[in-house]
Amino acid sequence: MDIQSAFFEDFTSLHKDMQIIILENKEPKEEVKEKINYKEFTKDEKEGRYGFFLNLDSEIRLIHQINQEWLKTEDSSSQGSF
Structure with a gap:
């Protein structure tokens, strides 16, 4: 597992009521996104979260x-x- 993947995978073991904000990073793999409350800031009102x-x-x-x-x-x- 590469460092980037391990970085995101580590978040899946954190308590569910914790909030972590990551700026300017690559997206995690889909299987990680499914295990965490992933929000992408898109500046698009129809897709993701605007801001x-x-x-x-x-x-x-x-x-x-x-x-x-x-x-x-x-x-x-x-x-x-x-």
Whole structure:
């Protein structure tokens, strides 16, 4: 077994409630993926997991929209005052 395979295989023996994040590495073999809770960050909403934070882009868009609506409300309410 090569070092890369042994690296991933070792995770299969860890307790199930542990979380390990590996950045910039090769994918484990399919039989290892089946034994662990493998998540691939794909930046694709239809395949894998989009990013580390769930729905971050949609939350940012929502915050931006709320801010824009608030600015419009503030702008229209301040137009009538001196």
